[in-house]
Amino acid sequence: MLTDRQMLILQVIVDSYIQSAEPVGSRSISKNEDINYSAATIRNDMADLEELGYLEKPHTSSGRIPSEKGYRHYVDHLLLPHHLSEEELQNMKALFTKNIVEVEQIIKESATILSDLTSYASIVLGPEIFESKLKQVQIIPLSEQVAVAILVTNTGHVENHTVTMPSTLNSSDVEKIVNILNERLVGVPLYQLEEAIQKEVAGVLRQHIKSYKDALIFAEETLQKTKQEKVFYGGKSNLLIQPEFHDINKVKELLEVFEEDETIFDLLKPEQDGLSIRIGQENGNEAFEDCTVISATYSYKGKPVGTIGIVGPTRMEYPRVIGIVDHLSKGISQALTNLYR
Amino acid sequence: MLTDRQMLILQVIVDSYIQSAEPVGSRSISKNEDINYSAATIRNDMADLEELGYLEKPHTSSGRIPSEKGYRHYVDHLLLPHHLSEEELQNMKALFTKNIVEVEQIIKESATILSDLTSYASIVLGPEIFESKLKQVQIIPLSEQVAVAILVTNTGHVENHTVTMPSTLNSSDVEKIVNILNERLVGVPLYQLEEAIQKEVAGVLRQHIKSYKDALIFAEETLQKTKQEKVFYGGKSNLLIQPEFHDINKVKELLEVFEEDETIFDLLKPEQDGLSIRIGQENGNEAFEDCTVISATYSYKGKPVGTIGIVGPTRMEYPRVIGIVDHLSKGISQALTNLYR
DNA sequence: GTTAGCACTCTGCAATTTCGAGTGCTAAAT
DNA sequence: ATTTAGCACTCGAAATTGCAGAGTGCTAAC
Numbered sequence: 001m002l003t004d005r006q007m008l009i010l011q012v013i014v015d016s017y018i019q020s021a022e023p024v025g026s027r028s029i030s031k032n033e034d035i036n037y038s039a040a041t042i043r044n045d046m047a048d049l050e051e052l053g054y055l056e057k058p059h060t061s062s063g064r065i066p067s068e069k070g071y072r073h074y075v076d077h078l079l080l081p082h083h084l085s086e087e088e089l090q091n092m093k094a095l096f097t098k099n100i101v102e103v104e105q106i107i108k109e110s111a112t113i114l115s116d117l118t119s120y121a122s123i124v125l126g127p128e129i130f131e132s133k134l135k136q137v138q139i140i141p142l143s144e145q146v147a148v149a150i151l152v153t154n155t156g157h158v159e160n161h162t163v164t165m166p167s168t169l170n171s172s173d174v175e176k177i178v179n180i181l182n183e184r185l186v187g188v189p190l191y192q193l194e195e196a197i198q199k200e201v202a203g204v205l206r207q208h209i210k211s212y213k214d215a216l217i218f219a220e221e222t223l224q225k226t227k228q229e230k231v232f233y234g235g236k237s238n239l240l241i242q243p244e245f246h247d248i249n250k251v252k253e254l255l256e257v258f259e260e261d262e263t264i265f266d267l268l269k270p271e272q273d274g275l276s277i278r279i280g281q282e283n284g285n286e287a288f289e290d291c292t293v294i295s296a297t298y299s300y301k302g303k304p305v306g307t308i309g310i311v312g313p314t315r316m317e318y319p320r321v322i323g324i325v326d327h328l329s330k331g332i333s334q335a336l337t338n339l340y341r
Numbered sequence: 342m343l344t345d346r347q348m349l350i351l352q353v354i355v356d357s358y359i360q361s362a363e364p365v366g367s368r369s370i371s372k373n374e375d376i377n378y379s380a381a382t383i384r385n386d387m388a389d390l391e392e393l394g395y396l397e398k399p400h401t402s403s404g405r406i407p408s409e410k411g412y413r414h415y416v417d418h419l420l421l422p423h424h425l426s427e428e429e430l431q432n433m434k435a436l437f438t439k440n441i442v443e444v445e446q447i448i449k450e451s452a453t454i455l456s457d458l459t460s461y462a463s464i465v466l467g468p469e470i471f472e473s474k475l476k477q478v479q480i481i482p483l484s485e486q487v488a489v490a491i492l493v494t495n496t497g498h499v500e501n502h503t504v505t506m507p508s509t510l511n512s513s514d515v516e517k518i519v520n521i522l523n524e525r526l527v528g529v530p531l532y533q534l535e536e537a538i539q540k541e542v543a544g545v546l547r548q549h550i551k552s553y554k555d556a557l558i559f560a561e562e563t564l565q566k567t568k569q570e571k572v573f574y575g576g577k578s579n580l581l582i583q584p585e586f587h588d589i590n591k592v593k594e595l596l597e598v599f600e601e602d603e604t605i606f607d608l609l610k611p612e613q614d615g616l617s618i619r620i621g622q623e624n625g626n627e628a629f630e631d632c633t634v635i636s637a638t639y640s641y642k643g644k645p646v647g648t649i650g651i652v653g654p655t656r657m658e659y660p661r662v663i664g665i666v667d668h669l670s671k672g673i674s675q676a677l678t679n680l681y682r
Numbered sequence: 683g684t685t686a687g688c689a690c691t692c693t694g695c696a697a698t699t700t701c702g703a704g705t706g707c708t709a710a711a712t
Numbered sequence: 713a714t715t716t717a718g719c720a721c722t723c724g725a726a727a728t729t730g731c732a733g734a735g736t737g738c739t740a741a742c
Contacts, residue, residue, distance in 0.1 A: 025704050038716050043705070061704050061722045103503075140477050140493045148497050152481045156489050160499035162444075237596035240589050248581050248589070255578035366735050379685050384736065402691040402735050 002052070006045050007078060008035065010054055013046075014066045014074045018315050021243045023063030068280040071292070071314055075277055082319035084327060088117055092328050096335045103127060103156055106335060108232050110308055110328060115235025118321050120312035121258075123295075125268055126230035127305040127336070132157055133189050137181045139174055139222065141165070147174075149222040153190065155300065163221045168211040177215055180204050181222070193223045231261050244290055244313045253287040268307045270297045275326055280314050292316045296329035300336045308332070343393075347386050348419060349376065351395055354387075355407045355415045359656050362584045364404030409621040412633070412655055416618055423660035425668060429458055433669050437676045444468060444497055447676060449573050451649055451669060456576025459662050461653035462599075464636075466609055467571035468646040468677070473498055474530050478522045480515055480563065482506070488515075490563040494531065496641065496677075504562045509552040518556055521545050522563070534564045572602050585631055585654045594628040609648045611638045616667055621655050633657045637670035641677045649673070 002010070012032050013024045026039040026046060035042070046064055049055045054070040057063075066074065095109055107126050114122035132153035141147040145167070151159040165174060184200040185193065197219055209215040236258060245251045257263050267283060270276060275296045280289050294316070295309030308329055310321050343351070353373050354365045367380040367387060376383070387405055390396045395411040398404075407415065436450055448467050455463035473494035482488040486508070492500040506515060525541040526534065538560055550556040577599060586592050598604050608624060611617060616637045621630050635657070636650030649670050651662050 023704090027704075039704095040706095040716055040718090041714085044715090047706080057705090059723060061706095062724075063704065135483070136481050138479060138491075142476070142495065142497050146497065148493055148499055150479075150491060150493070150499060152489055152491070154483065156483050156487065156503050158489055158491060158499070158501035160501075162497050235600070237593050237600065240593040240596065246589060248587060248592075251589075251592075252578050252581040255581070259576075259578065364735090368735075380735095381685050381687090381737095382683085385684090388737080398736090400692060402737095403693075404735065 002049075002054075002073075003045075005037070006049055009042060009045050010049060010066070010070060010074065011078045013055065013064060014070060014078070017065050018317055021315060023058055023065050025063035028063075066315075068282075068314065071279050071318075075279070075318055079319055079322070082323040084320075084323050088324060089327075091117055092324075092331055096331055103336065104230070106332060107230075107306065110332060111232040111234035113234075114308060114310060114324070114328060115238060117324050118310055118312070118317070119235070119238050119241070120310050120316070120321070121236045121239050122234040123264055123268055123309045123311060124232045124234075125265065125307040125309075126232070127155065127157070127300065133187050134185055134193065136186065137178060137222065139163075139178050141171070141174070151190075151223065161224070163218070166211070166214040166218060168214045169209075169218060173209055173211075173215065174218075176208055177205065177219055177222075180208070181219060185223075194220070197223060231264055233258065239311070242313045242315075244315065250290070254291070257285065257287045267293060268295050268309045270295070270304060270307055273297050273299075273304050275322065275329075277318075277322070290314055292318075294318075294321050294325050296325045298329045298332040298336070300333070305336075306332075343390075343395075343414075344386075346378070347390055350383055350386050351390060351407070351411060352415065352419045354396065354405060355411060355419070358406050359658055362656060364399055364406050366404035369404075407656075409623075409655065412620045412659075416620070416659055420660055420663070423664040425661075425664050429665060430668075432458055433665075433672055437672055444677065445571070447673060448571075448647065451673060452573040452575035454575075455649060455651060455665070455669060456579055458665050459651055459653070459658075460576070460579050460582070461651045461657070461662070462577045462580050463575040464605055464609055464650045464652060465573045465575075466606065466648040466650075467573065468496065468498070468641065473646075474528050475526055475534065477527065478519060478563065480504070480519050482512070482515070492531075492564065492566070500566060502565070504559070507552070507555040507559060509555045510550075510559060514550055514552075514556065515559075517549055518546065518560055518563075521549070522560060526564070531566055534566070535561070538564060572605055574599065580652070583654045583656075585656065591631070595632070598626065598628045608634060609636050609650045611636070611645060611648055614638050614640075614645050616663065616670075618659075618663070631655055633659075635659075635662050635666050637666045639670045639673040639677065641674070646677075647673075 009029060012029055012035065016024045016028070026043040029035060029042050030037060030039040046055060050057065050064060053067055054073060055064040056067045058065060091113055095106065095113055104126065107124055111122045111124040114124070132155040135152045135154045138150040139147050140150065142162070145165050147163055147165055148160055149163045169177075180201060184204065185196055188196045201219060202216055205215045205219065206212045236255065239245050239254065240251060245254070263285065267285060267288070275294070278293045280292065283289070283291060283293055288311075290313060291311055292314045293309055293311050295307050297304035297307050299305060308325060310325055312321070350370060353370050353376065357365045357369070367384040370376060370383050371378060371380040387396060391398065391405060394408055395414060396405040397408045399406060432454055436447065436454055445467065448465055452463045452465040455465070473496040475492060476495045477493045479491040480488050481491065483503070486506050488504055488506055489501055490504045510518075521542060525545065526537055529537045542560060543557055546556045546560065547553045577596065580586050580595065581592060586595070604626065608626060608629070616635070619634045621633070624630070624632060624634055631654060632652055633655045634650055634652050636648050638645035638648050640646060649666060651666055653662070
């Protein structure tokens with residue numbers, strides 16, 4: 001489809017535009033040491049590239065900038081592997097050599113490291129609870145009617161929420177219920193809990209508790225998982241330094257989206273394991289039409305449990321960011337697996 | 342010090358500037374129906390007010406804007422009580438008539454309501470754990486060496502973190518330790534825990550556990566309170582619509598500070614109970630020199646346990662925001678007290 | 683003490699000009 | 713058949729100019 005020279009030119013344009021944020025003209029390309037063609041030749045190729053949709057002109061007589069299609073082609077075919085600098089590696093390593101005992105701590109700090117290293121905004125989705133299994137249930141009464149329900153998972157994750165205790169259940173009933181739940185449901189993945197209550201617990205409850213119906217409702221309330229996902233952010237303000245976000249309204253839209261966890265969750269939700277790059281429209285969200293999101297899943301025991309990601313302008317330092325995100329996601333995976341060997 | 346007329350003029354200027362964000366000229370003041378003096382008279386008073394430091398001129402020939410001192414005087418002496426609109430009251434009421442069982446839920450939603458209602462950014466500091474007392478300690482082993490420690494307080498707050506178990510302690514040791522902690526420390530305010538460990542627990546541990554030193558360390562680790570403060574935000578992007586924050590760099594500074602929880606904590610830390618208004622420099626933080634922070638503490642059993650606050654430009658709708666913050670903080674106090682009667 | 687009047691100042695805006703980078707095309711060169 | 717040089721043309725960014733309007737400070741009159 002594209003000639004070698006066109007590819008080369010596309011690559012130089014993307015590299016240059018990523019670096020300078022200025023439209024790239026034919027003359028400046030011809031000065032590039034890898035290129036030995038005259039400006040006029042390059043102009044012809046640029047015109048072709050534009051016709052094919054890889055480049056755009058901000059206005060009639062200016063240099064070209066890459067289109068989304070241009071970036072896409074660059075990412076898919078022209079990307080040179082990037083060697084992380086010693087400093088970058090060091091920074092990431094530091095995260096894992098700390099005395100880590102807390103999963104959430106690693107996750108949180110990953111967000112900070114990501115944004116510091118890349119100078120873009122970072123988003124990290126906490127380990128999905130889907131994969132984790134119930135380890136223990138606890139009910140701790142606070143008053144006559146209110147108690148705290150605590151769910152602990154095998155990954156050390158703790159969920160808690162308050163529950164109301166129906167007046168028809170006395171404290172020995174509650175104790176019984178909790179015992180039953182622990183007996184029957186430990187080891188069940190969190191996402192199957194609801195189902196398991198009906199199958200495994202309902203019958204037993206009926207045998208042992210008088211106010212059977214209230215007991216069942218109470219059990220369900222106890223095991224309700226509260227927050228499905230935790231989202232951590234880093235360096236949101238980095239976005240403001242990008243020249244493409246000098247328009248206050250753009251930024252505002254973007255920051256508003258950042259305040260809605262659900263949208264962000266959708267945005268980072270992995271389609272497949274490993275690295276994902278979504279450019280502009282591909283994000284399927286108007287506020288992100290000028291953004292690229294690079295994300296990668298991290299795993300626990302070989303199964304993806306969470307996502308780390310970077311949000312920046314489409315004009316993003318792809319090679320470097322991809323390197324960092326990839327490296328860090330693998331690091332987290334390994335750290336998690338080491339943690340609960 | 343100031344004549345009545347000067348006060349009146351200052352008030353009109355502040356009101357007008359708050360509303361329009363435009364410097365206020367003498368002519369437009371003289372048109373105000375409460376004022377029956379000519380523009381020239383007002384000009385004289387304005388010149389005086391400027392000399393006294395209550396007003397400033399952006400440039401030689403323009404209207405005046407209030408200085409920090411001007412706002413301060415306005416807030417201290419000229420503020421007219423503001424009647425909250427039906428809608429505002431309704432919104433806040435809705436928060437409390439919901440079926441609330443979770444303290445953190447109320448706190449979180451307060452942030453959203455505050456920012457929605459005021460169109461400024463809101464910050465809410467979660468109930469300080471200082472005031473709450475230990476209700477129960479739990480250790481749940483995850484593996485040979487790692488366990489989750491769970492602390493429940495009488496306010497339904499749950500803290501959890503992972504701890505490492507020294508290999509010198511076997512599982513029955515751990516059980517003993519936990520029992521001792523529960524026997525001796527329940528009811529102790531969290532902030533006194535460290536002290537109480539030494540006083541109440543150390544001796545008992547020495548009697549019952551062989552590896553006494555490890556046991557003590559383990560106990561300390563278990564009771565370590567992890568996060569002292571939770572901070573919730575709402576409507577940060579609202580700041581962007583204020584004309585004084587059209588300068589990207591200003592905004593960036595501000596948003597950066599918002600990412601440091603400690604600074605924010607200092608900013609909202611109450612000096613005294615009740616309502617606090619800090620204007621510009623009074624915030625003691627360069628990034629906030631053009632901001633006013635209005636905050637109020639909320640209480641549990643008569644003692645302040647947390648803070649809600651609003652960050653906006655110094656040109657803030659003081660009467661309305663003060664009304665809202667005041668009302669909401671009282672509402673939260675009451676809700677908390679009702680919750681654990 | 684208050685007001686009217688007037689000269690003066692300064693900003694913001696719009697119209698205009700200039701400058702330079704960049705293009706597209708044609709014709710010559712390889 | 714490519715590649716290159718040359719040239720006219722386009723367009724945006726930045727600088728320049730010229731108002732119009734809002735506001736002030738001062739003086740003199742009320």
